Amino acid sequence: MAARNNAQGGDSTRSLPLPSSAPRVLVVDDEEVIVESIRDYFDDRPVTAFCDPAQALQAMRESFFDIVVVDYKMPKLSGLDLLIEAKKSSSYHYGILLTAFADKDLLERFISHNLIRRVLEKPLDLKRLKEALDRAAEECRGFQHDLFEEEQRRLHYEQLLSDTISPGQRIIGMQGGLKAIVEQASRFAGTDANVLITGETGTGKEVIARAVHALSGRCKGPFVKINCGAMPESLIESELFGHAKGAFSGAYQDRKGKVETAHGGTLFLDEIAELKPELQVRLLHVIQDRVIERLGSNVPIRVDFRLITATNRDLRQEIGRGAFREDLYHRISALPLHMPPLRQRRDDVPEFLAYFLEAFGRELHRGPLRVSAGALRLLSAYEWPGNVRELENVLKRAVILARPGQDLLEEDLFACLTCPPITGASLDSVFDALCEQLDRRAFDLKDLENRLLGRLLERYRGNIMEAVRATGIPKDKLYRLKQEK
16 A cells, blocks of 8 residues: 655655654554544644555655554564664654554563554554654654754764865965064974964954964864854864764764864864863863863873964953963963954055955956045055954945946945044043943843844844854854844
């Protein structure tokens, strides 16, 4: 008998369900009246039903089912044999057995093979089956979520491997504002000592980190980056050090962490100041001993990597307020590099303009692009609080807004920069006004932060990653605000 599936569509390839999808149910019973009764009773659920166990097994080999309801005594293939075969290819999660034979030895065989979680006696009571399916569905939703997270980790890991030896970005200002920095970086590249790169958000710290790697003896090894501020606390330890099978729910196999992946190459920890104290301690031991243990394992693994870290914070101030370990600071800062902000290297702005306009012209299928003399004066005089990253975003916006065929970008396309930046006395007046509002209890600090972040999201049209790239604000704050709205 052919199957009838109440779910929309059909997929001949096996796929894992998304966490939000309804659990898929497979029913196998050689009594057609039972199959039809179940179909009719559960017409609001994605139920696939078979009277032929061989057809059911084939379907399970082609697709994953969350819940399988199977009769024990069937011709050609018993329920026991069906589930044993299905288990070999991990075709289902939760098994329910239908049987009119309450045989203790039989049940022990099913349970010993981890084939079923529930037994329902015949004649079948559909209300009891509904209760069993509801309970199974709750468990399966958690199981789906674990599978989905594991798949996301796998994809992230594969992306990491493909990116580790990616070519470095072009360094703008090698003969200008960054000449001394590049010369210093090239000297540092000849050693394996740890490098700490400091500077405001958007100044190009990662570009210099990649340059140090590319100039070093480890250039043929991987360059592995992790942003310590963008990773959820629940995942960062596993991302750094990997995990053993069974270390937590969803850890179905051993996984290398980024420290281990960096073996033979360079490990770049961006936003190092965001690491929690307990992870700072563990990282300190790894730097000292060059040995890691995966999460959930006590097997030591030797690692050989060059460490480069970066931060936009003053780590000495962080040490003073107890947020960063002094011993870790001394370990990571053997060779310090400081990236100057763009406002201190204004002579490099024309070179940045040429570089980005050429790139955007190719990306957006535009002809050769250039800026007018007035626009150049405006761009060169601007303070650029967001540094190179802000300049890149402003230029891209201007190219997109330009009329078709308009290859000369005029001042009006940079209207977003005409408001004077808040500096010095004007900044003090802003703080005075805010303090007055706080004194009046017009709002509290949390309210102030939420309003500010809300306005920021509005400015970037709800695009969290664009706001993060422009400001450097940790994305978890913006995600949390968006979820609360």
